[in-house]
Structure formats: C-alpha cells, structure tokens
Amino acid sequence: MHQNPYAPPAYAAVENAMLANLTAKARPVRALGRWLLICAVSAAPSFFWGCALQRDMGHILGMIAGILVFVVAYTAAECTPYYHQIISLPHVHRTALIGYGTRILISLIFPVGLFIDMLVGSVSLSIAEAFLGLPSQLGALPTDAFFSFFLTTLVQGLLLNALLFGYMAGVYGLLRTTAAIRSKVRCSTSSAAEMT
Numbered sequence: 001m002h003q004n005p006y007a008p009p010a011y012a013a014v015e016n017a018m019l020a021n022l023t024a025k026a027r028p029v030r031a032l033g034r035w036l037l038i039c040a041v042s043a044a045p046s047f048f049w050g051c052a053l054q055r056d057m058g059h060i061l062g063m064i065a066g067i068l069v070f071v072v073a074y075t076a077a078e079c080t081p082y083y084h085q086i087i088s089l090p091h092v093h094r095t096a097l098i099g100y101g102t103r104i105l106i107s108l109i110f111p112v113g114l115f116i117d118m119l120v121g122s123v124s125l126s127i128a129e130a131f132l133g134l135p136s137q138l139g140a141l142p143t144d145a146f147f148s149f150f151l152t153t154l155v156q157g158l159l160l161n162a163l164l165f166g167y168m169a170g171v172y173g174l175l176r177t178t179a180a181i182r183s184k185v186r187c188s189t190s191s192a193a194e195m196t
Contacts, residue, residue, distance in 0.1 A: 028079050035074040041104050043067045045117035046156055050149060058145030065146070066153025070161075091175040099168035117156075120163070124156035131155075 043063075050063045077083055087093050107113040128151045 028075065031075045031078040032071070035071045035078070038100055038104065039067055039071045039074070042107050042160070043153075043157075044107055045113035046121055046153070048114065049118055049121050050153075054145065054149075056145060059149045062146040062149030062151075063153045066150045066157060069154060070157050091172055091179065094175060095168050095172040098171050099164055102167070103164055117160075120159050121152075121156055124152050124159060127155050128152040 047063055047067075050059060053059070087096065106116060128148060131151065132148065
C-alpha cells in the first residue's frame with residue numbers, strides 16, 4: 001500500500017504504527033523507583049485506614065508486604081519486552097499517564113482518597129474474612145495479623161486495580177474516538193481546500 005510521504009502523521013494507518021523493538025533494553029532500577037513511588041502514594045490512604053484499625057507490627061508489616069507485591073509485579077511487567085511493545089501503541093502511553101496520574105491525584109486529595117479506599121477496604125476486609133472462614137465484622141481478623149492484613153492488602157489492591165483499569169479503558173476509548181474525529185475533520189477540511 002502506497003502512502004503519501006508528505007502526509008502528516010495523523011493520516012498514517014494505525015496498523016503501520018511503529019512498535020517498540022522486542023529487544024528494547026529494560027531499566028529495572030528506574031522501573032522499580034517509579035512503581036515504588038506510584039504504589040506508595042496510591043496506597044497511602046489505605047495504609048492510614050489500616051493503621052487506624054490496628055497499629056501492631058504484624059499489621060503494618062502485612063500491609064507493607066502486600067504493597068511490595070504490587071511494586072514487584074508492576075516492575076517485572078515493565079521490564080518485559082512486551083510491555084514496551086504495548087506501551088508504544090497509539091494512545092496507550094497517554095492512557096497510562098492519565099490513569100495513574102488520576103490515581104495519584106485522588107490519593108493526594110485527602111478526603112476523596114480516604115473515602116474511596118475506605119469503601120474498597122471494607123469490601124476487601126469482608127472478602128478476606130470470608131476467605132479465612134470468619135464472621136464478617138470490621139477488624140475481626142485472625143490472630144495471625146501479618147497474613148490477614150497481607151491478604152486484605154492484596155485483595156484491596158486487586159479491586160482498586162480493577163477499578164483503575166476500567167477507568168483507563170474508558171480513557172482509551174475516549175482518546176481513540178477524539179483522534180478519529182480530529183482525523184475526519186482534517187481530511188474534510190483538506191479536501192474542501194483542494195476543491196476551492
């Protein structure tokens with residue numbers, strides 16, 4: 001298929017968009033630092049609520065271990081060559097920036113972040129207690145504080161990530177739609193200009 005070499009990038013077909021090389025060099029230290037910061041800020045409201053429930057060392061270490069699982073998982077995912085291929089697709093990088101930027105902003109807006117994390121945390125606590133076979137009462141976790149708060153943190157992180165990915169799917173759809181509209185407007189204006 002022949003393309004006009006003078007056409008602006010907006011007219012290039014999505015199928016022909018350049019993808020990152022699968023042998024792209026991963027930067028694990030940079031990725032670890034980035035995800036440590038993102039996960040720490042995102043988890044701050046939940047950590048606050050967890051410390052409000054219980055403050056002994058087992059609870060705190062369980063929450064920290066749960067957060068570190070997500071840090072390591074995100075870092076490992078970013079260090080794969082497939083991550084670089086996916087993130088270079090049209091609109092994916094911008095979607096990731098908007099999605100994680102929104103998540104950090106929500107965590108920093110004190111009442112909003114606390115409210116959202118409190119709701120998701122209550123559901124997570126109920127799921128963890130049901131998994132461990134206990135009656136659902138706020139804070140009625142088993143004596144193994146580390147494991148119970150570790151499990152609750154994992155459940156809450158999975159739920160929050162599911163919400164985040166749902167939001168990012170909406171952002172991605174919106175970016176694709178607006179790009180298609182802009183492309184059609186440019187095509188119609190350029191064809192109208194050629195007719196005159």
